[in-house]
Amino acid sequence: MSGQHQTASRYFVPAPSRYPVLASTGLLVILASAAGWVNGLSFAPWTFTVGMLGLLLVLRGWFADAIGESEGGHYGRNVDVSYRWSMSWFIFSEVMFFAAFFGALFYARNFALPQLAGLDAKLLWPDFTAVWPTLGPAGTVDKFGTMGPWPIPTLNTALLLSSGVTITIAHHALRANQRARAAFWLFLTICLGVTFLGFQGFEYFHAYHELNMKLTSGIYGSTFFLLTGFHGFHVMMGTVMLSVMLIRILKGHFTPEHHFGFEGAAWYWHFVDVVWLGLYVVVYWL
Template identity: 55%
Template sequence: MSAQAEQHYFVPQPSKWPLVGAFALFFLGLGAAFTVNGVGFGKISLAIGFAILLYMLFGWFGQVIRESESGKYGHQVDLSFRWSMGWFIFSEVMFFAAFFGALYYARVISVPELGSLSYKLLWPDFNAVWPTQVAPAGVEGYRPMEAWGLPAINTLILLTSGATVTWAHWGLIKNNRTQLVAGLFLTVVLGMLFLGLQAYEYRHAMHEMNLTLSSGIYGTTFYMLTGFHGAHVTLGTIMLAVMLFRSMAGHFKPDHHFAFEAAAWYWHFVDVVWLILFVFVYWL
């Protein structure tokens, strides 16, 4: 990093990428609205939106990577990146807090209240236990998901992946490129394994346990929390895969590697969310 970059805050030139992103969001929103309402152009619009979004992501992030690797970013830019990633993760914490709050409300407040004497005249056969077993009309009963099967295996996988990404970070700090690449590769493989097992779990739950989104409040909260977490694991795996390819290309230095740190922060966040989810969704 040059001395000039350390002393001066980098100000980029006017960029086309925010405008490109606006077009991507426009086509995605339009396509989603049309698709939900059965309009034929909806899927085409969605495809156009995703294509523009991918073009923007590759172009914008590629520009940032080139600027970083050329030494244009100094301490102030690094600090801005750290604050930005910190606030982003905080927003994700609030995102999951809302869903865990919904689960808490259903289990601790709604279900006991519906089982109280005040509601016995309306629902005399309702049993105030979790998971609720009163299915909507026309919907067959379901079996709840057990904790000590695939969920426990996936917990072990994610905990191991947290250790491998930390091992990779230690390798980067020690300037051990082999350890860095090996640790990232193992973490990406473990992330993909987690997603594969979760997909198998969903298939088993839907076809053999009759556990679907229509399975009352239990089914809704189960798929809402595990599904959104799976989406975050997917994003984290993609981020770590990019870090792997960059590491193989010789990017990152022991004293200049915030992109790697940001991906590692996000992955540790995903790990912590899963531990909370495993306890309150699967175990208790």
Template identity: 65%
Template sequence: MSSPHTVPHYFVPGPSKWPMAAGISMLVTMLGASAWVNSVSWGPVVCLAGIAAMLLVLYFWFGDAIGESESGMYGRNIDLSYRWSMSWFIFSEVMFFAAFFGALFYARAISMPWLSDLDHKFIWPDYAPTWGNGGPAGVTDSFQTMGPFPIPTINTALLLLSGVTLTISHHALREGHRTKTAIWLAATILLGAVFMGFQVYEYIHAYQELNLKMTSGIYGSTFFMLTGFHGFHVTLGAIMLSVILYRVLKGHFTADHHFGFEGAAWYWHFVDVVWLGLYVVVYWL
């Protein structure tokens, strides 16, 4: 494989069918999802078929990109383009979570004091401005809030440790130690899988023992919205790292040409940072 420093031109791929296929797959997915939420019988089948089609498109599309990279078509300019693209993608994810953290802040710092003022006492005489109290009696079922111990704290340790193992793997790759790279990368994926297992257990505990659900007022909706989307991102990051692990085992990447690894690592570290903010704001405050 050619080094990115020795390819002078900017590679421009030829016409591809994958963008059109991806658009059609997403259209089918959304049509099925809209029918599904409206209880139309064919909705689930069409939605799942669209998702499956989209996964196939991504498999072949990324496969083409990997083939181009491994054949030496990508130079410094392409490498720079990928870095900017991944940077802007992560920035969009930052804004995504910022909106949800903003909703949580608005509910706690603005809405609660406003609903408890003298004017609103005539509307909600039983309302007390305590975060997680479920609102006035009779509006939502009573529930218990989720504390930081023990599972959230264990999950925090798992994600922080996964960031360390991923960094060790990256340094091993830069030093040309492929076996060490694979071992520490596999450890990172395993830590992510354990994290998700604990989160599933936490959700079961919330529903069955705390009566904490999506319908448990603004506390329940923001709790599951933030932790659920973060869990989805952990799952996506683990899938990305699994693909990178497969490529490492196949002999892809060199010490100076491995942005696929770096891009996935950037995403995983972003997920770690989001969790730290979530851990403090959702579980402690």
């Protein structure tokens, strides 16, 4: 039986942990290796892999401790409220993260591009026109094809919208204490997320090898891959989170009244869905 039936009357304070500093070290290795990878350092892919594996091991231990504390009945109402506020602020920070990239795309299209085609720039680039996507005023970007909304982006939109429905059904089933039904619909949500990632990987292969559209393809290529790539990373992380929730449901964790671990993952997944709708309209259609 889930330990969450026992609601602690005090505010639980965990013991000092080594996990924050280990996670920070892993993230530092990952980011430094990614920068080196982009700049062609031969060893960077290996250090990136080491950093990623190290971070995953740290998160596994950290999450296992948190789950053990929850199932041990240490988390009362105060801790539950704290987790809800923490998840809300985390999602807000993610909103701001994507807002920065959407803002960069908006600025490039609506301000920078018209300025480069203005009268004061005609002496430098007389043949440049403010047409999106652009090869740049100096012609230094190789010609590339653009990514339209059909068929893969539209299929991925249908997949994510469907996953929003399936995870909601799973949540209602968990609240009704229908564990088998909740596990089925959550598993279906995970399958939809994995399928989305598979389609996105195929889309990237098509862009690089058939359209010659790369991260170096000017402002269009850089904003396209940054927006869709970071979103794909969030889908991957959301899929991992939902997979952990599925394992916990199968192990008998959660109760109809206490299941914020599941709720937090569901909030994150709905956030990923909403961001994709913005990407689908702004990046693929406009």
